[in-house]
Amino acid sequence: DQQVKQNSPSLSVQEGRISILNCDYTNSMFDYFLWYKKYPAEGPTFLISISSIKDKNEDGRFTVFLNKSAKHLSLHIVPSQPGDSAVYFCAAGHSSYKLIFGSGTRLLVRP
Amino acid sequence: EAQVTQNPRYLITVTGKKLTVTCSQNMNHEYMSWYRQDPGLGLRQIYYSMNVEVTDKGDVPEGYKVSRKEKRNFPLILESPSPNQTSLYFCASSPGQSSGNTIYFGEGSWLTVV
Numbered sequence: 001d002q003q004v005k006q007n008s009p010s011l012s013v014q015e016g017r018i019s020i021l022n023c024d025y026t027n028s029m030f031d032y033f034l035w036y037k038k039y040p041a042e043g044p045t046f047l048i049s050i051s052s053i054k055d056k057n058e059d060g061r062f063t064v065f066l067n068k069s070a071k072h073l074s075l076h077i078v079p080s081q082p083g084d085s086a087v088y089f090c091a092a093g094h095s096s097y098k099l100i101f102g103s104g105t106r107l108l109v110r111p
Numbered sequence: 112e113a114q115v116t117q118n119p120r121y122l123i124t125v126t127g128k129k130l131t132v133t134c135s136q137n138m139n140h141e142y143m144s145w146y147r148q149d150p151g152l153g154l155r156q157i158y159y160s161m162n163v164e165v166t167d168k169g170d171v172p173e174g175y176k177v178s179r180k181e182k183r184n185f186p187l188i189l190e191s192p193s194p195n196q197t198s199l200y201f202c203a204s205s206p207g208q209s210s211g212n213t214i215y216f217g218e219g220s221w222l223t224v225v
Contacts (some may be wrong), residue, residue: 009151034213043216044154088194089153089216099214101146101154 004029004092007043008104014110021105023090024074030092034099035064035075038087047088048075080109113138115217117202122193123223132187132220135201140215143185144169145177147198148219154201157183160185192224 005024013019021035030046036044050057050064050073057064063076075091077084087106093099117134124130135207136143144159146169156169160179174196184192185204202217 004153006153012144014206036216041218042217043203045216046213049213098156098159103151 002103003030004090004100006090006105008105009103010106010108011110012082012110015082016079019075019080019084019107019109021075021077021088021090021104021107023073023075023092024071025073025092025100027092027100028071029094030100031094032092033064033066033073034091034103035062036089036091038089038104042090079105080107082109082111085109089106113215115204115215116203117200117217117220119220120218121221123128123225125225126193127191130189130192130222130224132200133201134185134187134213134217135183136185136202136204137183138204138206138215139182140204140206141182142207143179144203144214145175145185145187145200146203146216148201149198153225157187157200192222194224196222197224198222218225 003026034049035047037047038044048059048062048064050066055066065074085108087104089104090101090102115136141162145157145180146154155171158177160166203214205214
């Protein structure tokens, strides 16, 4: 039973446009959510996070939105750049050592 | 430079031959863990450790062992590897267990069991 789901395995976006990556979760106890970015041959790196007391967190071109009633999380990248092409994992948990990761979405930003 | 270092990065081994993947972090983090990444399944936690001599099972611990004798090291041991353990493995560390602590990942170890 996957508690964190990323239903889109891949996404292709034109450079300069918005990329929207989605994530759904089932456990209402989750109170902390993160996005990680992974390039080939590298480990995942932290991108942005949000706690359940907020519904939006912004960091430069990256914004994470949280809809607790829908148990839905999304990452917006505006504007998208070719260097953003990577696999993006969402993760959820109620303590840092027990994060549950989604299966990942491969983003391709076309020049 | 703050980092999580794991070795080997690439390994092909045969079924049943014991192997150890080492992991070391230089950030004095209390928490360390191991994940495996498989297509369509994302990152699944194998084992984690909240401090020296404190370890616990994650979501997929079968076939693996760990030890935490020192704070900086957290080796992953496959006593008798099987082909279903062919995967990409990541070691990770974090300052502590409270929400808000970022997890730092190593670069990954590609393991193939034939």
